[in-house]
Amino acid sequence: MGPPGAGKTTVGRIVGQKLDCPVIDIDDDVLETTWNMSVSEKLQDVGNEQFLEEEGKALLKFSASGSVISLTGSNPMHSAGMQHMKKNGIVVYLDVPTTAIMNRLKSMKVDRIVGQSPGISLKDILQFRKQFYKRWYDIRVLCGGDIAAEVVAEKVLDAVKRYQNSELETFVSTRSSRSGRSMEKDSRKYFSDVVTEGLAPDGGLFVPERGLPKFTAGEWQSLIEATYIERAQVILERCIHPADIPASNLAEMIGTAYGENFTCSKIAPVRHLAGNQFLLELFHGPTASFKDFALQMVPHIFAYCIPRSCNYLVLVATSGDTGSAVLDGFSHLHDTDKQRIAVINFFPEDGVSPIQKSQMIGCQKENAWSVGVKSDFDFCQTAVKQIFTNSDYTGFLTVEYGTALAAANSINWARLLPQTVYHASAYLDLVHQGIISFGSPVDVCIPTGNFGNILAALYAKMMGIPIRKCICASNENNVLTDFIRTGVYDLRGRKVIPTFSPAVDILKSSNLERYLHLIANEDGQLVTQLYNQLENQGHFQLRKDLLDKLQQDLVAGWCSEEDCLAAIHSVYSTTGYILDTHTAVAKVVADRLQDRTCPIIISSTAHYSKFAPAILRALRIAEINQNPLSQLHLLSSYSPLPPVHWGLLETLKKKGNEDHQVCAADMSMLMSHIETLIQNHFMKAY
Numbered sequence: 001m002g003p004p005g006a007g008k009t010t011v012g013r014i015v016g017q018k019l020d021c022p023v024i025d026i027d028d029d030v031l032e033t034t035w036n037m038s039v040s041e042k043l044q045d046v047g048n049e050q051f052l053e054e055e056g057k058a059l060l061k062f063s064a065s066g067s068v069i070s071l072t073g074s075n076p077m078h079s080a081g082m083q084h085m086k087k088n089g090i091v092v093y094l095d096v097p098t099t100a101i102m103n104r105l106k107s108m109k110v111d112r113i114v115g116q117s118p119g120i121s122l123k124d125i126l127q128f129r130k131q132f133y134k135r136w137y138d139i140r141v142l143c144g145g146d147i148a149a150e151v152v153a154e155k156v157l158d159a160v161k162r163y164q165n166s167e168l169e170t171f172v173s174t175r176s177s178r179s180g181r182s183m184e185k186d187s188r189k190y191f192s193d194v195v196t197e198g199l200a201p202d203g204g205l206f207v208p209e210r211g212l213p214k215f216t217a218g219e220w221q222s223l224i225e226a227t228y229i230e231r232a233q234v235i236l237e238r239c240i241h242p243a244d245i246p247a248s249n250l251a252e253m254i255g256t257a258y259g260e261n262f263t264c265s266k267i268a269p270v271r272h273l274a275g276n277q278f279l280l281e282l283f284h285g286p287t288a289s290f291k292d293f294a295l296q297m298v299p300h301i302f303a304y305c306i307p308r309s310c311n312y313l314v315l316v317a318t319s320g321d322t323g324s325a326v327l328d329g330f331s332h333l334h335d336t337d338k339q340r341i342a343v344i345n346f347f348p349e350d351g352v353s354p355i356q357k358s359q360m361i362g363c364q365k366e367n368a369w370s371v372g373v374k375s376d377f378d379f380c381q382t383a384v385k386q387i388f389t390n391s392d393y394t395g396f397l398t399v400e401y402g403t404a405l406a407a408a409n410s411i412n413w414a415r416l417l418p419q420t421v422y423h424a425s426a427y428l429d430l431v432h433q434g435i436i437s438f439g440s441p442v443d444v445c446i447p448t449g450n451f452g453n454i455l456a457a458l459y460a461k462m463m464g465i466p467i468r469k470c471i472c473a474s475n476e477n478n479v480l481t482d483f484i485r486t487g488v489y490d491l492r493g494r495k496v497i498p499t500f501s502p503a504v505d506i507l508k509s510s511n512l513e514r515y516l517h518l519i520a521n522e523d524g525q526l527v528t529q530l531y532n533q534l535e536n537q538g539h540f541q542l543r544k545d546l547l548d549k550l551q552q553d554l555v556a557g558w559c560s561e562e563d564c565l566a567a568i569h570s571v572y573s574t575t576g577y578i579l580d581t582h583t584a585v586a587k588v589v590a591d592r593l594q595d596r597t598c599p600i601i602i603s604s605t606a607h608y609s610k611f612a613p614a615i616l617r618a619l620r621i622a623e624i625n626q627n628p629l630s631q632l633h634l635l636s637s638y639s640p641l642p643p644v645h646w647g648l649l650e651t652l653k654k655k656g657n658e659d660h661q662v663c664a665a666d667m668s669m670l671m672s673h674i675e676t677l678i679q680n681h682f683m684k685a686y
Contacts, residue, residue: 001091001092001094002073002094003098003130003133004105004113005073005096005105005110006073006096006101006143008070008071009028010149011070012025012068012069013068015157016067018153019068019157022064022066022068023070024067026070026071027070027072030058030059030062031055039072042054048115048116051074051114052078052114052115053078055078055081056075056078056079059081059082059084059085060080063088069085069089073113074114074129076129076132076135076136082136085136090139090160091139092141092160093133093140094141094143095140095234096144096222097225098126099145100145100222102122102123102126113125113126115128135248137247138163138246138247139247140247141155142222143155144219146218147218162241166242166243166244167188168210169191169210169241170208170210171189171193171207171413172209172522172524173200173201173202173204173205174206174207174516174524175524176202176204176524177524190243191245191305191414192305194413194414195302195412196406197406198388198407198408199388199389199411199412202528203385203389203531204524204527204528205413205510205511205517207514208239211462212420212462212463213239213463214462214463215235215238216464217438217439217464220424220465221431221438223428224431225432228266228421228425229258229267231421231424231425231428232421233250235420235421235424236250236254239417239420245301249304253297253300253301256300256332257418258296261332262284263284267422268284269281270426270601273571273577273602275596276596277590277594277602278430278435278602279577279583279601280422280426282604282605283605285647287321287324287359288609289503290321290453291326292325292329293419294410294415294418294419295325295326295328295329295415296329297329297418298329298414299332299333301414302408303333303341306406308340310340311341311401311403311678312340312404312405312406313343313403313678313682314326314330314341314342314406314407314408315387315674316343316345316384316409317346317380317409318345318346318347318377318409319377319503320502320503321503321606321610322345322408322409323345323347323370324359324360324362324363326343327343327345327364328363330343330365330367331363331365331367331368333367342368342369342677342678343367343368343369344371344673344674345370346373346384346663346670347360348375348376350374351375351377351496351502352502353610353611354613354631355611355628355631355632355648356502358628358629358652359610359648361660362651366681367681369677370660371661372661372662372663373662374663374664376505378506378507378508379665381510383667385411386667387670387674393671397675397678401675401678401679401682402682403678416452416455416456416459419452419453420456420459420460420463423444423456423467424465427460427465430442436599439466441468441598442467442468442598442599442600443467443471443594443598443600443601444457444467444471444600444602444603445470445471445587445590445600445601445603446471446472446586446602446603446605447474447475447504448474448480448504448509449477449506450510450511451480451509451512451515452510454470455511455515457603458470458515461553468598469553469555470553471586471590471600472484472554472555473556473586473589473590474504474556474558474559474585475499475559475564476497476499476560476561477496477499477504477505477507478558479491481556481558483512484550484554484555484556485556487544487547488541489512489530489540490539491507492537492538492539494507499561499564499581500561500611501564501581501582501585503606504585516542530542555593557588558585559585559588564581564584564614565617565618566618567584567587568581568608568614568615569618571584571587572619578619580606580608580611580615581614581615582605583602583604584618586603607644607645608642609632609644612631612634612635615635629652632649661673
């Protein structure tokens, strides 16, 4: 299936030859024999609308097995006919860029196609038809403009093989050894399993056993003109097997996640800042941070993947932005899903910005709650991990309350995966804008705490995006900077320092474990040894060969509080643009470490208005009022500034947003809160 000029007939014949089975061309072998006239004569005889109906009726009467069938370009526009075809086979969509199709049709001297009314351009009708192709396919095959039919045929066969062999796409723990991995069918973990379970039973993190898919340069180039939603669909289809989530369901989730919830039509726009520096704006979602990119999608993925026989309580630990994003995301589920899925968000009571705290409390819903913990983020995150690996406690919750636990932090693979999309999309946008040609390198600089965002950029690099270096930007909690420079991860004598950039006030970076597993050639025993040493002795050191590998991908620097505020002031003075505190950290580090031989994309991870006191202080505007809503109103009233984020104002205006529970830094107290909330939510449902 595909548009006119996609090569369906030629590719179909090659596939048929390779499979040694009959090839049926709907145009030549069905329509013309049924009508006793050519397709063009029929179209001229009955007109566009009637032609589509007659074509669909012919398809309904057609049946075949053990064959390769080449549909017409207009077959997918007849719903009943396509339903009939889909029941009896696998539908493969040859996805060719519109510009390539137009060039092919021009060379074939075709200037009109079925359904093209007077006054409608060929480009417009081709774009219009895409919605019908996307509705029906089981498998998408990306076809660049100059790709040979023989290559497309091989891609089709590879895609069909993948479609029919879901057991090949399994996941393993970062702490499992190759020799210890059982190949028994019952022990395999698939995408749906890791979404549901979150953390591996041995305390490790799940990763794809065969790694991430690799895209060819031609495949990436076919996405240059695509929208963000189209790019997300293509990339995630290759990372999530259709046996876990079919393409049509995935498309619905992506459309819901990135549709009306984002205020910018480009979703993740790339803006030129100065010189060779570009900002990837990741704050246009409903809670004003990059966490929205994953957490507007994860709840729908989660609701689709979990079994219907059990209730699920999602546990979250946040250093600031994750909490409100999780609460908002899960609040958009269907009512029936809200009854069986609830969320508890643990955050450091005194370790987030006042606006972040008000936002998390204001985002509470009937199935989503925030609990302040009298400690730091590292305690919250460690506590959640310990709860997951406490089999006695999780077993008790299942038996007593029929409730299983799940994770929505970036320890969950489904949280991490959507973040690869915006790193790939940013590069493609620079190509589309003519800043670079495809294949030219870029550097990326990312404010980093838990290592998830920068790991997603490294994954995009592995998938074929030409990222040269990933620059890890730390604040005064600079354990990652020290580690990347020396190979020594040392927590001894270190305590979290509260800063203006609280989302990276982290010492234990969870997702670093996934990266170490990758560069250690999936040596789970080594990863286990390193993390046991970190847990028991407070430090570990990488071997030199692994440090050399790491430093091929990563460089690192850190930023003081004074330099952070100075960067905000300097950028605003020279450009009129306001960086948030985390982006300012990245800007300072980028200035120090970039070599200016290629563009650098700085991840702008949050909207500046989430950190109003620091922004007001940096811009030297006025005395700072402690009330978060007053701070936002002050920013709004200062006309030279860009507008504050709409979602923040709406959340903070809600009444009763000061009510939340506060808990001591004690494991038994956290578990007691969990039980109480389960009783109050799930037991009431019955």
